[in-house]
Amino acid sequence: MARNRKRIFWLAVLLSLLLPSAWLGISRADEASPSPIVQQMVEAVSEPALADHILHLQDDPHQPGLDAEGSRHSFSPGLALAAEYIGQHFATAGLTVELDPFVRQGTVMTNVVGTLAGVGPGDDLIYILCAHYDSIANRTPGWDPATDPAPGADDNGSGTAAVLEAARVLGQHHFAHTLRFIAFAGEEQGLWGSAHYAQEARRAGDDIRGVINLDMIGWDSDGDRVIELHVGTDPASEALANRFTTALSTYELDLVPQTFTTDAIGLSDHASFWAQGYPAFLGIEDTEFGGPTADFNPYYHTVGDTFDKLDMAFVTAFTRAAVATLAELAEPLTTDVAIALGGPAMVRVGTILTYTLTYSNVGALIASGVVITDDLPLGLSYQADDSGLPHVEWAPQVHRWEVGELSPGDGDSFVVTTTVGVDLAPGTLLTNTAEIGTASLEGRVDNNSSTLMTVVFWGLYLPLIN
Template identity: 30%
Template sequence: MKHKGLKMKTISYFVIICVLSGMIDSTVSSSAIKQSFFPEQTYTSDNLSSHGSSSDILEMIQQVNASTLRTYIQTIQEFGPHPTGSSACETLGEYLYDTLSSFHVSVRYDPWRYKLHSGRNIEATLLGTESDNIVVVSAHYDSISISPGGNDDGSGVAVVLAAADILSHFSFNCTIRFVLFSGEEQGLLGSHEYVQNASRNGEHIIGDLQLDGVGCASTSDDGSKIKHHSNNESFWMVDISTNIASKYHDEIGLDVIGLPHVTFSDHESFVEYHYDASYFWEYGLTPFYHTSEDTLEHMNMTYLAKVCKLTVGTLASIAELHPLLSNDDLGISIKGRVLAFPCQFAVRVKNKNSMIDTANVTINVAIRNLRTGEYVIVNIHTGSIPCNWTFTKEIATVWEFKTNGRQYSNQFISLDVTIRGIKDDVTLYISQRRTGVIVANSIFLFPFFKASSY
């Protein structure tokens, strides 16, 4: 969206982490003791009002054309069944690459390999103006071996192509990536490799919006609703789409039905690596799913155009996020090299102009065995718990917290601290990793790893 000035306020965070006594229970797996990384995050209509220009979003929505979507799907199904690894999938990928290259975006292939499977994802990037935050909209372009893939997932691909064309004529605060995955029908293979690499590279993806099967509606009721699935951490995306659908109801004509997370499309790969992600899915069921009859003739282009309008508006809202704070305003400081108490810290917010401001943040503190990656276990008066704490606060000036605990065994550890913005500060993110060793019921942090980031 057209860029607006960014009002800056300065924040100074001091995080004091202290840890005593903990041990690894070798009989407990890391999956068994792993806790939810981030709690529920929710947008309100008040938050949404600052996310962009209504006139711009209306202009974008009005550019959605059902005939263009029809042409995309007709072309896709003319390739016939195109499972990953087939020549048809390869040729279709070249068509999609060329189509995206005709827009004002940079395009690349993202090759992947998993065991006996290999393929190429296609990524188009619209760079943001001020932020390293990334918003992803995605679909998969492979089909099963008997289906031409008109709706599954030609419909999602068509929406991604149309959104890339429309949004590429605007500028946004956040970078937008338009990603088409292969290997979805074999078990989310392409998206898994893509997100794994993004996580390893430390990319700050604030959310993925997946479209998979969004073009069928056989009744008027089906044609007036869209399902939006998410987990608690990603529910803010549902809130934004709901507000867009409500604000532009005359132009879009859809009601958003927020539903719990499901795992059977590529957004699940993002969730697996602790990124926020959600999934648009048509409201009604189609009898042509995974059959040779999954074709344009059984789809509803009026409905698909509605979904495309909602997608464009939702993406524009998310990507336009203009926080009052930037990542440069955040800092993590761990005080001391010999630590006491499992978790003790203070977070302070200070405005350089002596004005009081607040920061909406989630703070995660995790202590893991450096060799196994499992959380260190600390004993408290009510029993044993893993050293993985998450706190969500709106902090005005200072907030302090301390936990109790005792009894550790000697082990090398990593201590990770992550501050992540929520609500109107959702684009904020900073993390730090320190390493150390537990000896005689104390944690000694290694000075030569101080202030390392990951």
């Protein structure tokens, strides 16, 4: 017996040196990677949907078909029609829609606000994606705002379309913090709508943690994919912009950011939030307001600012970056089912080998259709388990248990009993993989499987007696 103990001891020492830690039942985390749930949101952004919004925003609805004869000038009837269009799409996205009216020069104008309320104790923290939806074409000689078109496809149909599409994509999910999607009026006359909104937000004590303002995101005539982020010098605004640039690399979006701090411009709605002490930045195409690449849109504020001039792949990438940034800031709430497989590092030929399967929902939402599978290695024979769950061997050596619905924080464990075949050679590695899955959308999948390797060693074989 002493000799056998020595052999087993030195075999265990050798295995601990040679075998990877995962084989001995020690978990190893995967390398950092993009959030699977956020990746799905990014990929859900639709270029055709963005294009459709811009085409409708530049359209004159009083004429048949889609054209570029419309106007969303702040003092034109088209502004109210655009507000109605935006509100309808916010509602379709499942947002709570509010109209935020204000009066300038005797005219009522309306900001359109869509809110996706956060869930849980962090719902009072607010992140905003915004764009102005009014347009102007005063650089066109002889232009009359009362009668002439101001299609504003790039300025700022592109930014408005991004807000609408982001609302559609993010509105299908739950987040810990509140998201607001806002289309501002009266920007071209002096940031009227955003100034009104930001002042009221500060007066109400809204805890706005970040504002991403998109204004002109469709022009890239030289194809260099350069964008500008006008951040200012506030550390919180810089941190917000850093999250945006990180999202570009994390989700492999084809944009090249240039960040402006002391030379940042304040000529768009982000400046209204700066004035109230809220973190904000402007995302805009390469305007040559401070960069060396000279790619300013020559159709800016003219009747020539139409859809056919835009680079829709550029608009799509910009929108995806905003979606990724907002999603990560707001913290998606998802299901997250996990499994861990436990068992011995070594087992004797011809004996009983038991595995413990521990499963749980470590996410924030209920997981439905939860299923566990265990792919037993050849050489083992399933005997029983104490799960109490519906069980079937649905493929050779593959056992399946139906868990069903699993609430957040819930879970359990059960033991699977097997026998080790007497014909297995000493040193055989028994690789067992248990997996868990759900019909619900998960925020991560790296904890959906667990693998254990057990080494068969020499030992006295005694027949099992039932």
